[in-house]
Amino acid sequence: MGENIAKNFDPKQTLNEIEDKFQMFQILNEDGVIVNEEANPNLSDEELVELMTRMVYTRILDQRSISLNRQGRLGFYAPTAGQEASQLASHYALEKEDWILPGYRDVPQIVWHGLPLWKAFLFSRGHFVGNQMPEGLNVLPPQIIIGAQYVQAAGVALGLKKRGAKNVAITYTGDGGSSQGDFYEGINFAGAFKAPAIFIVQNNQFAISTPREVQTSAKTIAQKGIAAGIASVLVDGMDPLAVYVATKDARDRAINGEGPSLIETMCYRYGPHTMSGDDPTRYRTSDIDNEWAAKDPIVRFRKYLEGKGLWSEQKETEVIELAKEEIKAAIKQADETPKQKVTDLISNMYEELPRNLEEQFKIYVEKESR
Structure with a gap:
């Protein structure tokens, strides 16, 4: 009896084998060089430029939003710098009819999905008009309750399946959100019903001030999807091409009836958790900040596009100026909205x-x- 147990019973080995299978998926390295040619999505030149444009625009939006918050012209705001590839490349793989269930840091995705920028500013101010989505925009208001959007996404995805729609529901949370009960309930429900959902965990290393390694003893967050019976992957979240490919693959499988996916994007937020008093210098060192600054998704993508002759300093300046003009007009429209x-x-x-x-x-x- 003891010999049979020794041969067939080794839970620790099973765990190690599962964890070892989760190697980080990357296409574009920190120097802007393709290191996984087979996985390169071969986006057209126009598509590559458009994705870079959105990333640069969003970085400026983040900078201006922080400034507006400090001036008292915005309310609640969660900085996004550093997560542009994770957010916008995943969104770039979607279709207009897909549903987005964002967390509070995921305003950029719903703006690019069609939410007017002035309404995004009103959401930050807590104005009810900021939560009134335009007709035909498949977006739910950003969720403030940590992880609650995961349960909602499972329900929306099941609804899409029952209607026979060839669309998906995508939702986002951070590494801290993966510690919530709603996270497990959402992926389990979606997995049980093979609902067309995409669950993204943006692992930016710190849930407010709590480092990721204190959140869970699991080697990766991605592996948690295996318990729910859903396809899961660990992705370099600073690599827009890898994030795009992983999300598009998840979407293709979902609309083909293969069920949901969990994508963990390894990324970093350069700013505080929110502008509501968080001081990241109290729990992050300059060494880790510098380490992740070298992985900046915009710098990486810029090098790649410049190497292909698709991007220049002049082009980036044009995008920056356009962003500033549109942000100025949007905040003016928000200011003019009746209180x-x-x-x-x-x-x-x-x-x-x-x-x-x-x-x-x-x-x-x-x-x-x-």
């Missing part, structure tokens, strides 16, 4: 007022009319 009132909040909540609110509503109508 929300107490009566707006009540009216948006209730179609028919309960009796206990009727009197209060009349009081505020009178106050607001003065």
